[in-house]
Amino acid sequence: MAATQKKIEEALAHVREAEKSLKTSLLKWKPDYDLAADEYNAAATCYKTAKQYSQCRECLLKAVENYKLNRSFFSAGKCLDQAALVSKEIGDFETIFKLCERAACMYQEHGVPDTAALSLDKGAKIIESTLPEKALHMYEHAVDIVMTEDRPRQAAEFQSKVSRLNVKLQKYDEATDSIRREICYHQAGENSPAIGRLTVALVLVQLARGDPVAAEKAYREWGSYCEQEEVNTLEMLIQAFDEEDGDMARKALNSPFIKHMDNEYAKLSRCLPVPKTSQETKKPGVTDTYPPYTSSSSGDVDALAKGVGDASISQGDDEDLDLC
Structure with a gap:
């Protein structure tokens, strides 16, 4: 108990230092965003040790804002990843989706698309059992990110997760399109x-x-x-x-x-x-009353077959800018 209280007091001291570094005066015209971000990050570490997860996430998000103001996008992405893991401890899975999408945006801004895709992959694994539709979106986003770098093997790895999750959800039309894309990669x-x-x-x-x-x-x-x-x-x-x-x-x-x-x-x-x-009654299982299959994205799949690089699908640039 005493150790926990000590860590909380240490965290509060870091928060005070962060707030102090953001103040301006006659001799200090510009806030020190980098120092503030580091202090908030240190406070988050103390709160995490004390298992004060809500305060930990709050400090991490404050660190993110200051890193962004200092254009330290990679550090901002790392803090968002940590905030996603803390959200797992809280049980706030909806927020994990939002944080990982923001982290991917930060990593892309920094110029490391591989790290962006891995961040989405890790987040999707966490929420796959509780929010499968959100996880699908994250895996698909990861595919699009790596295909901007023309990396079909890595895209196939993420696409396989899209295919399997569609099958698990019994979304067989989508699974068919997804498997065909995976084949093309x-x-x-x-x-x-x-x-x-x-x-x-x-x-x-x-x-x-x-x-x-x-x-x-x-x-x-x-x-x-x-x-x-x-x-x-x-x-x-x-x-x-x-x-x-x-x-x-x-x-x-x-x-x-x-x-x-x-x-x-x-x-x-x-x-x-x-x-x-002749002696069998049909066993219950997968329904066989689906309408004739028509690919909802046959044009995309055909484009993939001709040239994978030209067929990567955009995820909506406006939405990604909002996340950033």
Whole structure:
């Protein structure tokens, strides 16, 4: 208890120094924003040690404003990242989204887009289970940031998180578009094995939508990248749905290859609506009453296939400027 009180008093002393450095006088015409920011940052550290998280975040945000006034954008971004972690301790997940978006803006202003994307990635992981839609936006923003630097391999990594989260949320139209984008990024990065695995994922998503025709089309479009095990599994699966053979479909879905896919795709394979057999009642699972699939962003995906660099999607510059 005594140690906690000592840290709080130490924090208050740093706050007083920060406020003092911002005052002007006859001999001091300009506030010392850099010193004020450092003092607020030090106060935040003391409050964090004392587990006074609300005061800690408040000091960090004051440090951010002073770093911005001093055009120390990287330091401002670091403070925003710390404030996001403190918000996790408080349980304020909505604020984490806002803080990480602001941090990404600061890092971009400083000229370090990689750090901006990583900040969004870390924040999205924290809020993914509670605010999945916000996490989706953050992953997509990270993709756009790295693509401004023409880094398709890194973009594919973030795009894979978009794809898996869409599948988890059963947003199969969006998942289809997302997987196709991911494939195009891997094409640009010359990562053929990943394209083969994603072809299987794309077929599963189309079947989850109840559209075996689109599933077969996906296989014909990307199947040349598949390895023999993937080819055998997909051909058996597509044939099973074409012939409405439930036993064959289950055999294909129980293949070791599909069972050892990424967790969300493995889960999806277990709840696919397989064709009914004569002695079978259809099992509950993924609905098969979706309308025919029409890509909401087919133009974007086609542009990606021709040139990944030209197809990166802007996130709305006006919104990003507001965040800054």
